Amino acid sequence: MGAGDMWDERRLNAFPAAVPGPPSRWGTVAAERTVLGVIHNVTSATRLLDLLTVFDGDPRVAVQFTCTGSSPFGGGIAEFITAHELPYVSWDEVRKSTFDLAISTSRGGDLQQISAPIIGTPHGAGYNKTLRREPGAGSREPGAGSRRLMGWRRSG
Amino acid sequence: MIPAAIVLSHDEQRERLRRGCPEAVPRSHVxxxxxxxxxxxxxxxxxxxxxxxxxxxxxxxxxxxxxxxxxxxxxxxxxxxxxxxxxxxxxxxxxxxxxxxxxxxxxxxxxxxxxxxxxxxxxxxxxxxxxxxxxxxxxxxxxxxxxxxxxxxxxxxxxxxxxxxxxxxxxxxxxxxxxxxxxxxxxxxxxxxxxxxxxxxxxxxxxxxxxxxxxxxxxxxxxxxxxxxxxxxxxxxxxxxxxxxGLAEPVDPVVPRPVALPVERTAPRRTPLAQPLFVATRFTDAEAGEEGPGRPQVTVRRYPAALQGERGTHLTDPHVVVEEGEPEERWAGVADIVVIRRSTPRGPTPAPERLFTRHPGCIVVAVPAPAGSAGDCTLHLRDGREFTARWGGSAWWTEPAVAASALHAWLTRDEEDDAAEVTIDVAIGPEPAGSDADAGESPAPLPLSLSLSLPLVPPLPGSRPGQPAQRLLRLETPQPPVDGQS
Incomplete structure (x- = not known):
């Protein structure tokens, strides 16, 4: 455990992957839009599920999940995805696909590779922390840090 | 990468965003x-x-x-x-x-x-x-x-x-x-x-x-x-x-729902053995009130023995309570009270005798009454005396261990008294108002306000080993009325 327990997509091999993007003819429910939920770690994932309740009951919207693989806190993600039966799309597939919307509760990873408008939210009680400037660390203050708009840097 | 929307939870954050990254403000949504x-x-x-x-x-x-x-x-x-x-x-x-x-x-x-x-x-x-x-x-x-x-x-x-x-x-x-x-x-x-x-x-x-x-x-x-x-x-x-x-919102409103009840295991690796406790009791003698003579009161406060260490300014003169089978010698050897588990089979050697030998410091062994009688129990003393303890009401804490601690407080009080029978009000938690740091700011933690009755028989000059005299210790609430049965 600990530092060595990074996120590894291969751990999801046993789990059926979702087909990214728009519904295929093999699907049962033909949703009109596809939303991508972006997971960084279990912390951001729990908040993500809280937020995605806005789509409950609407078969027009399908939700898929991916993981940036950027957080040092990768432990538990595979178990979380499996336990919650999240339809998972690999990061590679995400880069090749287009989504109608992405929701991200953290700022890390190569979010610019996602082809979708992104809604960024906090994963805690607003924005209270500034992370120290270490490799892979950014700021969780709104707009602090990066000049590339809103501190969209790696912060886990 | 430009986010389409930046979600904020409070207007105040927009001001901080304005200072840190003004170009992001138009995309922010509170x-x-x-x-x-x-x-x-x-x-x-x-x-x-x-x-x-x-x-x-x-x-x-x-x-x-x-x-x-x-x-x-x-x-x-x-x-x-x-x-x-x-x-x-x-x-x-x-x-x-x-x-x-x-x-x-x-x-x-x-x-x-x-x-x-x-x-x-x-x-x-x-x-x-x-x-x-x-x-x-x-x-x-x-x-x-x-x-x-x-x-x-x-x-x-x-x-x-x-x-x-x-x-x-x-x-x-x-x-x-x-x-x-x-x-x-x-x-x-x-x-x-x-x-x-x-x-x-x-x-x-x-x-x-x-x-x-x-x-x-x-x-x-x-x-x-x-x-x-x-x-x-x-x-x-x-x-x-x-x-x-680019979709119309569903007709039904989206509203927050109450948090789901936690069902996961929050106490993994449950032990069959109750933890050793340091118990502080406070005995208050009966005071006459407008409605006649009151009852003596015992307040029982229990603390995990294993965590006390060198500190303990919150604890004065505690006694030690363990359950039968306590493996740690540091507690088994000094226990003042040993509580027999209800599941203990009745063996050829009476359990109290066995436990007084096993626990050299023990002065009270509590034997739960048969199932169905809640926290009622028989309390054996090392000198052969025996008390029958009955709760007159029930709460989650009306257990033999608390009855034994109340008896301990009664036996170790300052004055002697020859009453054959006594009723004591037992409380877990704040001591009487005015005597406790937080008694005034919170209601009594156990509003059932169970009382304990401790009937005592006269002293036992003629008692012989093997023929222990019996005292009666009863734990009662005012309601239902004491029925006098032992």
Whole structure:
């Protein structure tokens, strides 16, 4: 455990992957839009599920999940995805696909590779922390840090 | 990469955004905080959350919240090898009486998953044995715990803000000023909430916070910054999402739902053996009142023996209670009271004799009455006397161990008395008003207000070994009436 327990997509091999993007003819429910939920770690994932309740009951919207693989806190993600039966799309597939919307509760990873408008939210009680400037660390203050708009840097 | 929308929970954040990154302001949307909304609408179900977490009626639940990192509450909890500072988790379990308080540790998932759940639970095992609840952090249990709690001890993590916003009084076990954004509500709470004092008893500090903080407008103002759109977060978020999707919103409104009841195991590795306890009793003699002579009272406060260490200013002259089968010699050897488990089979050697031999310091052996009689029991003394103890009412704590401690208090009181029979009011929790640090600020933790009756027979000059005289100890409430049966 600990530092060595990074996120590894291969751990999801046993789990059926979702087909990214728009519904295929093999699907049962033909949703009109596809939303991508972006997971960084279990912390951001729990908040993500809280937020995605806005789509409950609407078969027009399908939700898929991916993981940036950027957080040092990768432990538990595979178990979380499996336990919650999240339809998972690999990061590679995400880069090749287009989504109608992405929701991200953290700022890390190569979010610019996602082809979708992104809604960024906090994963805690607003924005209270500034992370120290270490490799892979950014700021969780709104707009602090990066000049590339809103501190969209790696912060886990 | 340009985000389409930046979601904020309070207008105040937009001002900080304006200072830090003005070009992002047009894309910002203040929607409020969905978790704060959910906690708010879950508040009416406090009793359901408490029941699901195993909190007994009248108990105070103290929420210990830790974010991640070395400067977090958990990161700052010293190892057991540090006698000068045992750490606040240990102090919470050691200093708060087990019948009046429960503690729940809400650990940040980053800390949990970095080290692994097994490791966290292993590190906390001495406290779990003493009653600490440690739910897995991915669940909704932290929200349920906030709804169920009476106070919190936190750090610079979000749960401190959520707990304060819920109106809970709290203390700070640690606070990392370096990583808290200046001007944020968390920074303000860091200024306003008291830090845990290493010298004052924790119970006193919590009582003080419970008295002072509810009326503190500065704390309320800071905590209210958790959301500037109370109740609206989900509906505003849905509006934002559907606008981006180019879809009409569903007809049905989206509303926050109460937090699910925690069902996961919060106390893994349950032991069949009750923990050794230090028990402090306070005996108050009967005082005549307007309605005739009152009853003597015994207040029983119990603490985990294994966590006391060198400290213990909160404890005076305790006796030690263990259950039959206690493996640790340091407790078995000094136990004043040994409680036989109800499941113990009746062997050829009477259990009391066997246990008086096994436990050289023991003066009372409690033998539970047959099943169905709640906490009634027979109490054997080393000198051969025997008491029958009967509770006149029942609560979760009316158990043989408490009856035995009440008898202990009666036997060790200052004065002698030859009454054949006596009734004692037994209480778990705050001592009579005026004599206790927090008696005034909270209602009695056990409003059932069970009383104990202790009937005594005359002294036993002619008693011989093998022919023990019998005294009668009865534990009764005023209602239903004492029926005199032994």
């Amino acid at each position: 929607i409020g905080d969905p978790c704060a909304d959910q906690i708010r609408i879950s508040a009416p179900f406090r009793e359901e959350y408490r029941t699901a977490l195993g909190i007994r009626p009248g108990q105070k639940l103290v929420l210990l919240t830790s974010t991640w990192g070395e400067r977090s509450f958990l990161g700052r909890s010293p190892a057991p090898g540090a006698p000068s500072d045992p750490g606040i988790i240990r102090r919470a379990l050691a200093e708060l009486p087990v019948d009046e308080y429960r503690a729940l540790a809400a650990i940040h998932p980053n800390a949990w998953h970095w080290h692994g759940g097994w490791q966290i639970r292993s590190w906390l095992e001495p406290y779990i044995r003493a009653g600490l609840l440690v739910p897995t952090p991915e669940s909704d249990s932290w929200k349920a715990a906030i709804c169920a709690a009476d106070a919190f001890i936190g750090d610079h993590g979000s749960l401190t803000l959520y707990a304060a916003a819920h109106g809970l009084p709290g203390l700070l076990a640690s606070f990392d000023d370096d990583c808290v954004a200046a001007g944020s509500p968390m920074a303000r709470l860091g200024e306003l909430l008291p830090r845990v004092s290493p010298s004052l008893p924790l119970r006193q500090q919590l009582a003080h916070a419970a008295r002072r903080q509810p009326g503190d407008a500065r704390i309320a103002r800071a905590a209210a910054q958790v959301t500037s759109r109370p109740g609206e977060a989900l509906s505003r978020l849905r509006e934002l999402c559907y606008a981006h999707l």
